[in-house]
Amino acid sequence: MTDTGSPAALDARGEGDEHAHGYITDKANYLARLKRIEGQARGVHRMVDEEQYCIDILTQVSALTKALESVALGLLDDHLKHCVVDAARMGGPDADAKVKEASDAIARLVRS
Amino acid sequence: MTDTGSPAALDARGEGDEHAHGYITDKANYLARLKRIEGQARGVHRMVDEEQYCIDILTQVSALTKALESVALGLLDDHLKHCVVDAARMGGPDADAKVKEASDAIARLVRS
Amino acid sequence: MTDTGSPAALDARGEGDEHAHGYITDKANYLARLKRIEGQARGVHRMVDEEQYCIDILTQVSALTKALESVALGLLDDHLKHCVVDAARMGGPDADAKVKEASDAIARLVRS
Amino acid sequence: MTDTGSPAALDARGEGDEHAHGYITDKANYLARLKRIEGQARGVHRMVDEEQYCIDILTQVSALTKALESVALGLLDDHLKHCVVDAARMGGPDADAKVKEASDAIARLVRS
Numbered sequence: 001m002t003d004t005g006s007p008a009a010l011d012a013r014g015e016g017d018e019h020a021h022g023y024i025t026d027k028a029n030y031l032a033r034l035k036r037i038e039g040q041a042r043g044v045h046r047m048v049d050e051e052q053y054c055i056d057i058l059t060q061v062s063a064l065t066k067a068l069e070s071v072a073l074g075l076l077d078d079h080l081k082h083c084v085v086d087a088a089r090m091g092g093p094d095a096d097a098k099v100k101e102a103s104d105a106i107a108r109l110v111r112s
Numbered sequence: 113m114t115d116t117g118s119p120a121a122l123d124a125r126g127e128g129d130e131h132a133h134g135y136i137t138d139k140a141n142y143l144a145r146l147k148r149i150e151g152q153a154r155g156v157h158r159m160v161d162e163e164q165y166c167i168d169i170l171t172q173v174s175a176l177t178k179a180l181e182s183v184a185l186g187l188l189d190d191h192l193k194h195c196v197v198d199a200a201r202m203g204g205p206d207a208d209a210k211v212k213e214a215s216d217a218i219a220r221l222v223r224s
Numbered sequence: 225m226t227d228t229g230s231p232a233a234l235d236a237r238g239e240g241d242e243h244a245h246g247y248i249t250d251k252a253n254y255l256a257r258l259k260r261i262e263g264q265a266r267g268v269h270r271m272v273d274e275e276q277y278c279i280d281i282l283t284q285v286s287a288l289t290k291a292l293e294s295v296a297l298g299l300l301d302d303h304l305k306h307c308v309v310d311a312a313r314m315g316g317p318d319a320d321a322k323v324k325e326a327s328d329a330i331a332r333l334v335r336s
Numbered sequence: 337m338t339d340t341g342s343p344a345a346l347d348a349r350g351e352g353d354e355h356a357h358g359y360i361t362d363k364a365n366y367l368a369r370l371k372r373i374e375g376q377a378r379g380v381h382r383m384v385d386e387e388q389y390c391i392d393i394l395t396q397v398s399a400l401t402k403a404l405e406s407v408a409l410g411l412l413d414d415h416l417k418h419c420v421v422d423a424a425r426m427g428g429p430d431a432d433a434k435v436k437e438a439s440d441a442i443a444r445l446v447r448s
Contacts, residue, residue, distance in 0.1 A: 024163060034157040041153045044183075045146040051136060054191040055213050061184045062220040065177055069224070069446055071156075072173045077439040079166040080420065085431050088424030095421050101167050103413040108174040109446050110405055111335070112181070181334055189327040192308065197319050200312030207309050215301040221334050222293060223447070248387060258381040265377045268407075269370040275360060278415040279437050285408045286444040289401055293448070295380075296397045303390040325391050332398040336405070 025078050033071055040064040072109055076102070137190050145183055152176040184221055188214070249302050257295055264288040296333055300326070361414050369407055376400040408445055412438070 024030060041064060047057045084102055087095040136142060153176060159169045196214055200207040248254060265288060271281045308326055312319040360366060377400060383393045420438055424431040 024160065024166075027160065027163070030160050031157060034153065034160060038150065038153040038157060041146065041150040045143060045150060048136065048139065048142050048146060048187075051139070054136075054187050054195065055217050057187055058184055058191075058217040059220065061180055061187075062217075062224040065180055065184075065221075065224040068173055068177050068180075072170055072177075073439070073443050073446060075160075075166050075169055075173075076442060077435070079170075080416070080435045080438060081432070083166065084416065084420065085424040085435060088421040088431075089427070091425070095424075096417070099413070099416045099421060103409065103416060105167050105170040105174075106412060106442055106445075107409050108171065109177075109442075110409060112174040112177040185327065185331050185334060188330060189323070192304070192323045192327060193320070196304070196308065197312040197323060200309040200319075201315070203313070207312075208305070211301070211304045211309060214304060215297070218300060218330055218333075219297050221330075222297060248384065248390075251384065251387070254384050255381060258377065258384060262374065262377040262381060265370065265374040269367060269374060272360065272363065272366050272370060272411075275363070278360075278411050278419065279441050281411055282408055282415075282441040283444065285404055285411075286441075286448040289404055289408075289445075289448040292397055292401055292404075296394055296401075299384075299390050299393055299397075303394075307390065329391050329394040329398075332395065333401075336398040336401040 024075070025081075030071060030074065033067065037064060037067050037071070040067065069109070076105065076109070079105075136187070137193075142183060142186065145179065149176060149179050149183070152179065181221070188217065188221070191217075248299070249305075254295060254298065257291065261288060261291050261295070264291065293333070300329065300333070303329075360411070361417075366407060366410065369403065373400060373403050373407070376403065405445070412441065412445070415441075 040060065044057060044060050044064065047060060079102060084095070084098045087098040152172065156169060156172050156176065159172060191214060196207070196210045199210040264284065268281060268284050268288065271284060303326060308319070308322045311322040376396065380393060380396050380400065383396060415438060420431065420434045423434040
């Protein structure tokens with residue numbers, strides 16, 4: 001599932017970017033959600049521009065924040081499942097570094 | 113500043129929308145921040161599309177969430193300052209309704 | 225309801241503290257919830273002392289955080305309803321100071 | 337430091353619980369912080385009982401929430417470092433279950 005470096009995987013993704021990390025489980029799903037998030041951000045901009053009712057704008061901002069949070073939790077889960085677990089399986093000090101990185105990212109999420 | 117019903121205020125806004133709420137203290141500032149937020153959302157979409165490193169994507173999502181939160185807190189402050197205080201000054205049951213609405217919006221923000 | 229300075233109000237509260245703010249709508253309810261929160265904190269301490277399973281401890285910490293959040297949102301609602309609305313009704317610059325204070329408290333809650 | 341299975345460690349803990357998980361890196365530090373958190377919870381209870389100023393109570397609640405959050409992030413880091421990495425090293429399906437559990441705990445923290 002994480003073997004995205006094989007030609008088949010690249011074909012399935014329709015691209016050949018050698019720098020891709022390839023750990024994202026369902027990329028099309030994330031891209032669709034992020035497109036929606038972009039649209040929501042544009043919607044909030046329009047609501048402020050039209051000076052719509054503040055509480056309605058805040059409701060949209062909360063929905064947008066929740067949608068972002070949900071994307072972040074999904075990406076983090078993918079990261080733990082692939083990068084952290086893979087590093088642990090390889091052994092060596094890299095697993096510690098990966099866990100440290102993940103913990104720092106979690107702290108930023110919890111505090112944001 | 114909240115007297116957006118006067119012709120001068122309408123001219124300053126360059127629009128004549130009679131339903132505008134006009135409580136936003138520094139609209140140009142909010143619009144600029146929301147444009148940046150839209151750009152950040154587009155950036156996260158691109159990072160996922162290019163399969164950049166998950167932790168870097170999460171860092172951007174946290175920054176975006178913080179920026180949104182800050183806009184929300186500003187709008188809420190404007191709302192308390194204008195709508196809630198104005199309703200309280202007018203007397204009558206409307207102040208209670210405005211406080212209820214504000215408290216509900218705060219709860220959504222705190223929980224999102 | 226906010227006239228806690230009258231003898232009747234003091235009798236009703238069963239105390240004569242002149243510095244009490246008396247804006248808390250249902251004090252007995254808050255005290256009961258905070259007693260439970262103290263018990264939850266003691267429970268988390270015991271779980272760590274007994275080295276119970278980390279995920280179970282985290283579940284308790286999340287429940288405790290949610291309970292605290294809910295108390296904070298209730299107190300904030302009381303504050304807006306009483307202190308902010310009362311200050312607005314009295315007129316003068318005090319309402320601005322109260323709103324500023326409330327907005328700062330909301331920001332701390334949203335960011336914590 | 338995590339060798340809590342040795343007789344000395346058990347003596348230091350004054351207990352011999354065979355079910356202890358022993359993954360907590362610096363237990364004494366967590367216990368001290370949780371004692372402080374209990375004291376903070378008791379302090380908030382007293383502030384409400386004495387009807388102290390709402391904003392001051394909210395400031396204490398935010399400090400308490402932050403202290404709890406920090407304990408939770410530490411426990412989570414310990415959990416990733418030990419339980420998740422160990423399960424990954426052992427191989428087999430247990431690592432997936434541990435990651436799922438950790439991701440669920442992270443989601444509860446982010447949303448609380």
